[in-house]
Amino acid sequence: MSTHxxxxxxxxxxxxxxxxxxxxxxxxxxxxxxxxxVSLGGPLGLLIFNTSPRGLAPRPRLNAAVSWxxxxxxxxxxxxxxxxxxxxxxxxxxxxxxxxxxxxxxxxAGVAFFARLTENAIREVPPELxxxxxxxxxxxxxxxxxxxxxxxxPGLVAGFTLNVIAMIEYSAxxxxxxxxxxxxxxxxxxYEQFDAHIxxxxxxxxxxxxxxxxxxxxxxxxxxxx
Amino acid sequence: xxxxxxxxxRYGPHTVLDNIDFTVESGSIAAVVGRSGAGKSTLFRCVNxxxxxxxxxxxxxGQELTHLPGRELRVAxxxxxxxxxxxxxxxxxxxxxxxALPLRFLRLPDDEIQQRVYDLLKRVGMLNRANHYPAQLxxxxxxxxxxxxxxxxxxxxxxxxxxxSGLDPETTRSILRLLTExxxxxxxxxxxITHEMDVVRSVADVVAHLEHGQIVEHGRVxxxxxxxxxxxxxxxxxxxPAPAPVDGEVVWQLRxxxxxxxxxxxxxxxxxxxxxxxxxxGLIETVGxxxxxxxxxxxxxxxxxxxxAGAFAAYGIHAQVASPxxxxxxx
Numbered sequence: 092m093s094t095h096x097x098x099x100x101x102x103x104x105x106x107x108x109x110x111x112x113x114x115x116x117x118x119x120x121x122x123x124x125x126x127x128x129v130s131l132g133g134p135l136g137l138l139i140f141n142t143s144p145r146g147l148a149p150r151p152r153l154n155a156a157v158s159w160x161x162x163x164x165x166x167x168x169x170x171x172x173x174x175x176x177x178x179x180x181x182x183x184x185x186x187x188x189x190x191x192x193x194x195x196x197x198x199x200a201g202v203a204f205f206a207r208l209t210e211n212a213i214r215e216v217p218p219e220l221x222x223x224x225x226x227x228x229x230x231x232x233x234x235x236x237x238x239x240x241x242x243x244x245p246g247l248v249a250g251f252t253l254n255v256i257a258m259i260e261y262s263a264x265x266x267x268x269x270x271x272x273x274x275x276x277x278x279x280x281x282y283e284q285f286d287a288h289i290x291x292x293x294x295x296x297x298x299x300x301x302x303x304x305x306x307x308x309x310x311x312x313x314x315x316x317x
Numbered sequence: 318x319x320x321x322x323x324x325x326x327r328y329g330p331h332t333v334l335d336n337i338d339f340t341v342e343s344g345s346i347a348a349v350v351g352r353s354g355a356g357k358s359t360l361f362r363c364v365n366x367x368x369x370x371x372x373x374x375x376x377x378x379g380q381e382l383t384h385l386p387g388r389e390l391r392v393a394x395x396x397x398x399x400x401x402x403x404x405x406x407x408x409x410x411x412x413x414x415x416x417a418l419p420l421r422f423l424r425l426p427d428d429e430i431q432q433r434v435y436d437l438l439k440r441v442g443m444l445n446r447a448n449h450y451p452a453q454l455x456x457x458x459x460x461x462x463x464x465x466x467x468x469x470x471x472x473x474x475x476x477x478x479x480x481x482s483g484l485d486p487e488t489t490r491s492i493l494r495l496l497t498e499x500x501x502x503x504x505x506x507x508x509x510i511t512h513e514m515d516v517v518r519s520v521a522d523v524v525a526h527l528e529h530g531q532i533v534e535h536g537r538v539x540x541x542x543x544x545x546x547x548x549x550x551x552x553x554x555x556x557x558p559a560p561a562p563v564d565g566e567v568v569w570q571l572r573x574x575x576x577x578x579x580x581x582x583x584x585x586x587x588x589x590x591x592x593x594x595x596x597x598x599g600l601i602e603t604v605g606x607x608x609x610x611x612x613x614x615x616x617x618x619x620x621x622x623x624x625x626a627g628a629f630a631a632y633g634i635h636a637q638v639a640s641p642x643x644x645x646x647x648x
Contacts, residue, residue: 217405219401219405220405220407222367222399222401222405223399223401223405223407223418223466224418224422225367225394226365226367226394226397226399227394227395227399227418227419227422227466227469227470228391228392228393228394228395228419228422228423228470229391229419229422230391230422233421233422237418237421237422238407241407241409241410242407242408242409244409245409315409316409317408317409317450317451317452317453
């Protein structure tokens, strides 16, 4: 590949027209996935912690089963996971390419990841604080809500930040199945068609959004710590 | 009033609490003392029902709590307020929000919660810290908030687990004063679990000594300190080892045996025996409302031991010749 070939491509003036819609697609994909991730991964993490010996309702067998399921979602590299679940994706969304198809494997990986992050954040809450709730006559739900989630909030926000960044990364990998978004643009237009401007713009945009998300997340965590 | 009877807790083959019987009358303060590993923490967890005992019962104002099903147990737990070691405040809630927590669990209306939290913070002298977070409070201030939270549900019994351990002596005294005030003003029965004899001396009406999961000694504090063969008495009023005897003199160990002793006893006994009495060491305190004292004195060997013992006995003081070879064990 020659430098001449690399220099070919979309003129800088045409780059925004390609990058911005792609950025929007990424945001859409990650946004939908994160909704699914928080609403399924959060409860799953709570279930894993609270069925463990340190939890509010220790159930060793259930704990082992749920834990195993969460590990399953995290044991395969994302590309392999995506290929593995193609039949399931076809079944759920009726297609194996495009944004819709990408959402399924991304959600599976994301839910498993967020479940572990939630479990870890709640494990950081001192166990004596659960006794405070129990001794004050709180129900399990009240303890989960007012003590576990309240005290673990900074950890949960840090986990959420980490998860969003991981999902942006996965959305780029999902570009391989034509998922659209900034990753797809980088791979399809930038890398495979040797379009250096697109490639550089994508890299720049990805670095920028990850930095912004991490910065915002860190700020949020700091403001939640007292 | 709290009645604990036949309380036993086993973990597998280990019996941690062995048939504990212990009653605390309404409005009195009971201390449970013991070395670490004696079963104090398990007793604490069984009495506030964080754990179910293997057998035995815990009654608060006549209601048996140990066999209540889940929902009723939750309601019943509110009769027992709990003050934890190092307060256990939620870090992300302000002092006021921490105090409000048990009331939120009760789902009381907001205005009632606010009113009660205000009263409680005022009670423990922390109104000016209402909006501080635990990290901004000192250990003693945190414990005051912990006490306010323990009282939030208006319990009839307040159970405290090593509430003053880790606090400096000054702060410990102020916390103990607060507990006594709360008992006097609210009539709350208190069970104070501690390893500090100072705590027992300054606040307790009754004391129980827990060892290997059993109560080996219990009774009114003022009465226990006058016992001669009591480990607790020695721990409460430690006596110095007997000094080496001097030729022609005898060392005597004295112990107050009456609840009130004429404060002029030393000069009076000295006059009656017509001899000098050398005061070597001693401790006189008011414990549980009674006077208690343990002293070591030296008296001339020329006097008859019976006469010396009799002269002290007339003032309510038990005297015995200190054994010169064996040192008295101070705790």
